[in-house]
Amino acid sequence: MKFDIKEEDMIIKPYKSEGPIYIREQKGFFQKIRRYLSWLLMITFIAIPFIQYGGKQAVLLDVATQQFRVFGATFLPQDFMILAWIFMSGAFALFFVTNWLGRVWCGYICPQTVWMLLFTWVEHKTEGTRNQRIKLDKSPWSFDKVRKKTLKHAAWLLISVFTATSFMAYFIPAHTLYADMFLLEWSGLTSFWVFLFAFCTYGNAGFLREKMCTVACPYSRFQAVMFDKDTLVVTYDTARGENRGPRKRKEDPKKAGLGDCVDCNLCVDVCPAGIDIRNGMQYECINCGLCIDACNDTMSKFGYEKNLIRYESENQTNGKKTDPFRLKLLGYASLTALIIITMIVWAFNRTPIEASVIRDRNALYRMNYEGLVENPYTLSIINKTQQTMSYQISLDGLAGATLKVPTRIVIEAGEMDLVPVTVIADGYDLSKKATAITFTIDALEDSSITITKDSYFYKN
Missing domain, CATH: 2.60.40.10 (Immunoglobulins)
Known part of the structure; x- marks a missing residue:
């Protein structure tokens, strides 16, 4: 008997979600790190405009007068060279971190990820668990569905407006901005920018979500240029995990011809990008570690060794040692340090x-x-x-x-x-x-x- 099998049908394709991604809430070590960092980022973002220095707002980017105050220093358009130093140091610092730890910026600190997971948390609190949200979306419209959807979107809009207002406080004195907000005395221009940024936050974190990371963000496209065989990325241990398959907890997987992966699919359910890390490294992966936490929970329940999915370099996967002093990593670190030192020297030598x-x-x-x-x-x-x-x-x-x-x-x-x-x-x-x-x-x-x-x- 002869089968007509096409070559493209033999290629294992990465998992892609056909519809909206319903992220399963996950607890664990890496989720705890991200949550602490997220709170730190959001509190810092909101609090900075309220910090006073010398009787004035410490950080104020006054576009109308073309004056930018930063803790006692006033920068004018003539000082915009410092922006070049900031962008250059930020770029090389990102290259350094990416070469060392992969896309951890995207997974832990990127505002898109932070606000996306915040909106997902609100969704979980208002509509229920992942399975409950899927069931709710498939169910016909009812009073309960309208109530939950209204509550969710109201919370999203409230967070979006507050985020936009906090952002505008960097450009308009915070005490004036918030006082005018409560008195309903915002100017037309202020209202336009606040609601524009609120709309962008609501759309990005509520609807576009992972599409911003996988489609719109250019970083996911060129990140591989900064990777090498020593870069730590989220990796699935194929040798230990395969053959994957369901089994009873007390069953010996070796006798059943199975690996440690029980094929629970939780690593996919918790992934913000909706990928299956077991299909190998994919550019959509943001190195968030949620799949590691999910897999470790499953391994604990079955009594298996943890870290079937883990942060690991290609060299470590192949049984080699990772070189922490490789030329590319040291080069990025040196350039970052050099630019930061140059910026500090320039700032100290700047005449007021x-x-x-x-x-x-x-x-x-x-x-x-x-x-x-x-x-x-x-x-x-x-x-x-x-x-x-x-x-x-x-x-x-x-x-x-x-x-x-x-x-x-x-x-x-x-x-x-x-x-x-x-x-x-x-x-x-x-x-x-x-x-x-x-x-x-x-x-x-x-x-x-x-x-x-x-x-x-x-x-x-």
């Missing part, structure tokens, strides 16, 4: 004052009634501190010159002021038509705050 010299190119010089040469300038001074500061200006490089400038220049925190300055000198004392000069701007309250700006003095 910005200035520039503006010349009127149509009138480089003029003669006054005494026959002396006058050069007009305008100094643009920005106070990058969070306190009102007083400054004085001095001149170097032009002996015998007179500097006409206000004796005390007061500039509010984060403000810019244009200061007219006139330099007067006798043209006969100057051998060149253009003489290099230097303006020095000193803060009266803090002698360490000073800046110099070079220019030229012209004569006829």
Whole structure:
């Protein structure tokens, strides 16, 4: 008898959920770690805008005035180089962690995962266990179904609005934002952004869920570039687990020709991405460890050794040792440390004052009634501190010159002021038509705050 079997039918394809994924709630060691990290992340996210420093909100990204306050330091558009340092250090830190521990960022800290599992927890509390939720969705509409669905979506919307409001508190002073919310006095622009972010949170965490991780997020696509044979990933022990199959608890699996995997399918039921880790490593896997906790529970019930599914590198699976000092890992770590050190040095050397010299190119010089040469300038001074500061200006490089400038220049925190300055000198004392000069701007309250700006003095 001859069978017509196509080659593609012989390939074992990874598990894919055809419909919505009903995540089974799971307890265990890795779930506990993620839950603690999730609470820490959410509390930190909500609390930061309420932290006060120097009588002001410690972290405020004021887009309207283009001022970004971070614990006493004010960053202006001219300081946006620090964003490049932050993004670069974050990127290399992600590469380092990925090469070391796989996609643990996605499984434990990524906001998409944190809020998705939070929404799943709400779903579990309002609609019941995984099997109860499946049964509820398949059942016809009834008062009980409407009540549970309404309660769930109401909780989701409440969390979404609170999340969006917490996010907007980074851009609008928190006390103003929340006071206006309770008084129903939000502006149209504020309302638009809050409800836009709330809609995105509600849609992403409530409906898109794993699709954001498996389809939209580019990280899942290029993560394999950072993997090597020593990267720790969630791995199923095929040699120990196969042949898989159901059995009685007291039954000897070896006599039945079975491995340790009882084919309970719980590793699939708890997976946020809906994959079957027993089919091998898949790009959708977010290294969350939920399947490990589920499998360990089953192994305990049957009296088998735990960690049939575990974090393990390819080299460990093949009986080799993992090299913790491999070149790629050390390279990512070194680059991350180098960029962070560079960013810290740049921040410490950053002067909390910005200035520039503006010349009127149509009138480089003029003669006054005494026959002396006058050069007009305008100094643009920005106070990058969070306190009102007083400054004085001095001149170097032009002996015998007179500097006409206000004796005390007061500039509010984060403000810019244009200061007219006139330099007067006798043209006969100057051998060149253009003489290099230097303006020095000193803060009266803090002698360490000073800046110099070079220019030229012209004569006829």
